[in-house]
Amino acid sequence: MSGFFDRHTPFLVQDIWGDFAHFHTRRCQEYGTNIVGGIAPRARRAHFCGIPLFSSVKEAKSEVKCAATMIFTPPRQAKQALLDAIAAQIPLIVCCTEGIARRDMLFVKEALKKSTSCLIGPSAAGLISPGEALAGLLPIDLYKAGSLGVISSSGSLACELLVQLQERQIGVSTHISFGSDELLGSSFADLAPKFEQDSATQAILFLGEEVDAMDVMWERYLAMRRSKPLGVYIAKKDFVSYAQFSKEDPFCSHSRVDSLLEKSGIAKIESLSCLGDLAAQLLKENTC
Amino acid sequence: MYVQECVARQLLLAYGFPFLPFGVVSTLEEVKLFLHAFQVERAIFFPKKGGTIPLLGQGKAELLALVRDYLEKEEAPKVLVQEEGDFPQVGEIRYLLDYSASCYRAEGSWKGEFFSFSLPPEGGGLPPITEKFPESLTSLLEKARCAVFDWEGLFLGLHCVRKKSELCISRVEFYVDERACSTHKRIAELYAPSFQTVQERIAEQFDLDYTSLEGDIGCVVSGAGLGAALLHELKLGGGDASALLNVGRGISQDLLHTAFRILLSDPKTRGIFVCLLPGVFRGRFLVEELQGLLGESRLPVVVRFSESEELKGALREIFVRKSLDKCVQKIVGAVRR
Numbered sequence: 001m002s003g004f005f006d007r008h009t010p011f012l013v014q015d016i017w018g019d020f021a022h023f024h025t026r027r028c029q030e031y032g033t034n035i036v037g038g039i040a041p042r043a044r045r046a047h048f049c050g051i052p053l054f055s056s057v058k059e060a061k062s063e064v065k066c067a068a069t070m071i072f073t074p075p076r077q078a079k080q081a082l083l084d085a086i087a088a089q090i091p092l093i094v095c096c097t098e099g100i101a102r103r104d105m106l107f108v109k110e111a112l113k114k115s116t117s118c119l120i121g122p123s124a125a126g127l128i129s130p131g132e133a134l135a136g137l138l139p140i141d142l143y144k145a146g147s148l149g150v151i152s153s154s155g156s157l158a159c160e161l162l163v164q165l166q167e168r169q170i171g172v173s174t175h176i177s178f179g180s181d182e183l184l185g186s187s188f189a190d191l192a193p194k195f196e197q198d199s200a201t202q203a204i205l206f207l208g209e210e211v212d213a214m215d216v217m218w219e220r221y222l223a224m225r226r227s228k229p230l231g232v233y234i235a236k237k238d239f240v241s242y243a244q245f246s247k248e249d250p251f252c253s254h255s256r257v258d259s260l261l262e263k264s265g266i267a268k269i270e271s272l273s274c275l276g277d278l279a280a281q282l283l284k285e286n287t288c
Numbered sequence: 289m290y291v292q293e294c295v296a297r298q299l300l301l302a303y304g305f306p307f308l309p310f311g312v313v314s315t316l317e318e319v320k321l322f323l324h325a326f327q328v329e330r331a332i333f334f335p336k337k338g339g340t341i342p343l344l345g346q347g348k349a350e351l352l353a354l355v356r357d358y359l360e361k362e363e364a365p366k367v368l369v370q371e372e373g374d375f376p377q378v379g380e381i382r383y384l385l386d387y388s389a390s391c392y393r394a395e396g397s398w399k400g401e402f403f404s405f406s407l408p409p410e411g412g413g414l415p416p417i418t419e420k421f422p423e424s425l426t427s428l429l430e431k432a433r434c435a436v437f438d439w440e441g442l443f444l445g446l447h448c449v450r451k452k453s454e455l456c457i458s459r460v461e462f463y464v465d466e467r468a469c470s471t472h473k474r475i476a477e478l479y480a481p482s483f484q485t486v487q488e489r490i491a492e493q494f495d496l497d498y499t500s501l502e503g504d505i506g507c508v509v510s511g512a513g514l515g516a517a518l519l520h521e522l523k524l525g526g527g528d529a530s531a532l533l534n535v536g537r538g539i540s541q542d543l544l545h546t547a548f549r550i551l552l553s554d555p556k557t558r559g560i561f562v563c564l565l566p567g568v569f570r571g572r573f574l575v576e577e578l579q580g581l582l583g584e585s586r587l588p589v590v591v592r593f594s595e596s597e598e599l600k601g602a603l604r605e606i607f608v609r610k611s612l613d614k615c616v617q618k619i620v621g622a623v624r625r
Contacts, residue, residue, distance in 0.1 A: 075467065101468040102385055103440055106409045109390040154513020159565040160612070180513055182387040209516045216388060235517035271524055272517050273613040 004092060004174065004194060005068055007133045010036040012060050012069040012090070014081045016051065017043055021072030024096070024137055025051070028070070031134040036064045039081075057088040068092035070135050071121070078122065079104035086111045086119075093185070094135045095121030105183035112185060119185025125155025125177035138177065146171015148279055149201035149228075151191050153180040153208040157235065161207060164276030170283065173200040180209055189221040196228055203229045203282035207275070210236055215256040222264050229285045231278045232261060232268045289466035296462035299439060303431045305446070308332075308456045316354045323365050330368035332375075332458065375449035375458065379425070383432040384443040392436070398425050411437065424455055440468035487531065487550050494546050496533065503528020504623055506557040508547065510535055510564045518563055521612065527620035530556040535564070544577050552585055559623040560585075561615065563592040588622035590615050 005011075013025045016038030026049065029035050037060045038051045046053060054060035057069065069090045073081040078097040085093045086108070100122045112119055120127060126136010130143035138155060142162035148170055152158040155177045165172070174195070178186055188206055195201045208214075214234075234257070261268050269278050291299065294312045301307070309326070313319045322328070358364055379398035386393040386406065394414075395404035401420050407413040411433055417423050432444050445461035484492070484500075491498030497512070505522060507529045509515040515532050522529055531554055533547050551557060560581070564574065574593070581589065592615040 099467050101440060102442060102465050103409060103468070106385070106390060106392075110409070152513075154511060154516075156509070156511020156514035156565065157517055158513075159511070160514060160517070163565060183390055207513075209513060211387075233517075235513070236520045236523075271613065272521050273611065 004127060004129075004176070005133055005135065006129060007032045008034055009068050009092075009133065010034050010064065010066045011135060012037045012039060012057065012064075012066045013051070014039040014057065014069055014071045014085065015073040015077070016040050016048060016053070018072055018074075021070075022049070024072065025049070025070075027140070028134045028136075031140055032131075033133040033135060036066055057084045057090065061088045061090070066090065068094065068135065070126075071095040071097055073097055075099040075101070079108060082108045082119070082122075083111055086115045086117050089115065090117055093117055093119045093121075094124055094126055095119060095179075095185070096124055096126060096136055097121070098123040100181070102183055105181070109183060109185070118190070120176060120191075121179045121181075121185060123179040123181050125152075125158070125179075127174065127176040128172075129174045130172055136177070138175065142166060143175070144169070144171040145173075147173050147200060147202040148283060149173050149195040149198065149204045150175040151188050151195070151204065151206050152177045153211075157207045157209075160272055161205070161275045161279070164273075165279060168276050168280055170276070170279050173198060173202075180211075182211065187217050189217045189224075192221055192230075193224060196224075196226060201228065203231070203279070203285065205231045205233075205275075205279055205282065207233050208235070210234060215260065218257055218260050222260060229282045230266050231282045232266055233272065233275060233278070234268070235272070289464055289469070291462040291464055293460060293462075296460050300435050300444075300460065300462070303435050305428070305431055305460070306454065306456050307460070308449075308451065308458050314351070316351070316358060319351075319355050319358070323367055328365070328367055332369075375451060375456075378448040378450050378455060381425070381428055381432060381446045381448065382443065383429065383436050383441075385441075392433075394429050394432070398422075407433070435462075440465045485554075487554050490553075491533070491547075491550050494543060494550075496543065496547055496550070497536065498534075498547075498550060499532045500554070501529045501531055502556075503530045504556055504558040505529050505619055506531050506533070506551040506554065506560045508533045508535060508551070508560070508562045508564070514563065514565065518561075521616055522561075522620065525613070525616040525620045527616065527623065530554055530558075541577065544574070545580070548577060548581055552581075552587070557587065559588040559590070559619050561590050561592070561619045563612070563615070565593075588619065590619040590622070 011033055013021060013035060015021055016025055017040040025035060035051055038048055038053050039057055039060060040048065040053045041055045043053050054063060060066060069085050071078065071081050071085065071093065075097055078095065078100045082093065082095060124136060126134065126138050128134045128138045128143060130145040134140060139159060142159065150158060150161065150172055158175060158177055176191055178184060178191065188208065192204060195204050267278060267282065294310065297307055297310055311322050313322055356369065359367055359369060380396040382396050383392065383394050389406060392407040392409060393404065394407055405415065414426055414429055415421050417426055428446065432446065435441060436444050441462060441464050443463040446457050447459040449456055449458045488498055488500050505527050507518055509518055509532065512534055515534050519529050519532065531551060533551055535544065535547060551560060578589065578591065592612060
């Protein structure tokens with residue numbers, strides 16, 4: 001892989017100065033990610049752990065070649081960090097920040113509409129191509145290189161899958177955890193085509209939670225040309241959060257999603273315990 | 289975050305919304321005081337179906353019945369109790385953040401005509417005033433926009449009626465973005481936490497992610513996504529969670545200790561299910577804490593942890609398995625017994 005990144009993809013890290021960012025930057029670097037620069041506007045030194053520091057994304061882009069950025073900026077400053085990365089036309093933006101105010105994300109999404117950048121997140125656990133590179137917070141010990149492409153909204157849900165894959169000796173080509181906020185840069189329908197094009201991926205597994213207008217996303221995906229087997233697990237939310245205020249039946253789209261998937265012959269499982277079996281079945285289907 | 293109606297009215301008064309006078313009562317005595325003090329001539333009550341009055345546990349419908357009985361008595365003030373539908377309905381306005389379209393949206397009905405359009409985040413974008421889209425509606429939408437903008441609102445719902453010839457708002461529903469609370473401390477101060485349980489309020493003080501639910505199994509998970517999936521899994525297995533405690537990617541031993549105490553303090557909890565995964569959670573304190581838990585509580589405890597072999601030896605009395613469905617079966621069975 002990958003349509004997204006590999007060990008040669010040059011990465012920036014925004015707000016590298018923080019403890020959290022520092023810890024995860026080191027992990028990514030040790031795993032093989034090519035980190036070429038860090039953004040730390042108030043730093044009084046030129047390097048941090050061997051990584052050159054810059055005062056802005058724009059400056060970094062003019063000094064070093066970079067194709068992606070990881071954002072660990074605190075939520076209140078994250079809007080500006082995201083807008084800077086979009087303005088600098090960084091092709092891949094991975095935002096691990098949690099708790100960005102929703103209105104801030106509206107402005108970010110407006111900016112994204114006019115740009116070619118792909119934003120993964122916010123609140124993303126990141127992406128990994130096992131044996132190649134890591135961008136984010138994913139648990140590296142659980143991955144083995146293989147041919148299953150995984151797209152998940154939540155990192156913890158994917159860990160459940162990985163434990164089951166380990167037992168069955170199944171490897172992953174690329175895993176993207178794109179976050180479970182209401183306003184996201186990319187959804188499953190945006191990311192799936194990259195997996196379709198990827199020669200290392202033989203089957204795709206999607207793990208997600210129920211969200212508003214999920215049926216619209218699936219309609220968009222099903223209208224695309226598909227060549228690889230897809231398996232789906234969607235966790236139903238049993239309690240209503242503030243986010244569903246405007247709907248009388250918050251999950252009215254769920255039964256519609258079910259029927260859409262059924263009509264398209266997409267394998268969908270109800271129980272989390274069957275994830276490993278589903279992955280094995282999908283890979284077998286492709287081999288047949 | 290839902291803002292209680294009485295608080296929302298206080299916040300929104302500054303924007304000039306024409307609210308009907310409003311008061312919150314939770315006992316018959318309060319109703320009497322309210323009616324005398326404000327010399328109310330007519331009143332509308334909004335008991336939600338099947339709801340209970342927070343902290344008192346009294347049914348709202350029961351209270352309404354008590355009030356009606358009281359008002360029929362000789363000594364009661366002459367008050368005309370009306371239903372909301374007794375007032376001529378003008379319309380309903382919803383100004384909300386539409387997640388699926390990533391924009392603000394104004395929608396609702398006005399004098400029988402439905403409307404729905406998206407609006408830019410920076411303001412403006414309202415259609416020109418016409419007969420179908422009169423000034424009264426535009427003015428309310430503009431006020432709604434200002435309020436939503438100032439308070440980082442996610443949803444503002446207004447129910448409009450006509451009293452004599454005046455346009456009035458009989459009900460208001462307001463949700464704000466809790467993620468913006470750090471910049472809007474006034475909301476946090478005004479927000480009466482009666483919608484939170486005691487456990488949630490305590491957990492909030494320790495910055496723990498705790499959600500009280502209606503079932504009887506206390507769940508400890510490492511991640512919100514896994515938490516949602518686990519609730520679904522428990523439902524499939526015939527169980528129900530009493531609380532969901534998300535310890536996230538990392539937690540100190542002291543905090544884990546507090547988290548277990550909070551979970552145990554909930555009288556609904558009849559069993560504890562711990563579901564933690566490697567990589568996300570480092571379980572080095574878990575053994576110690578679970579041993580402490582066993583010493584204090586006689587509740588069944590099931591642990592789903594992938595380093596189960598290591599834990600099995602340390603925790604002989606606790607059911608520890610890697611398999612999720614076996615763990616769900618075990619905890620549901622233990623609690624139901």
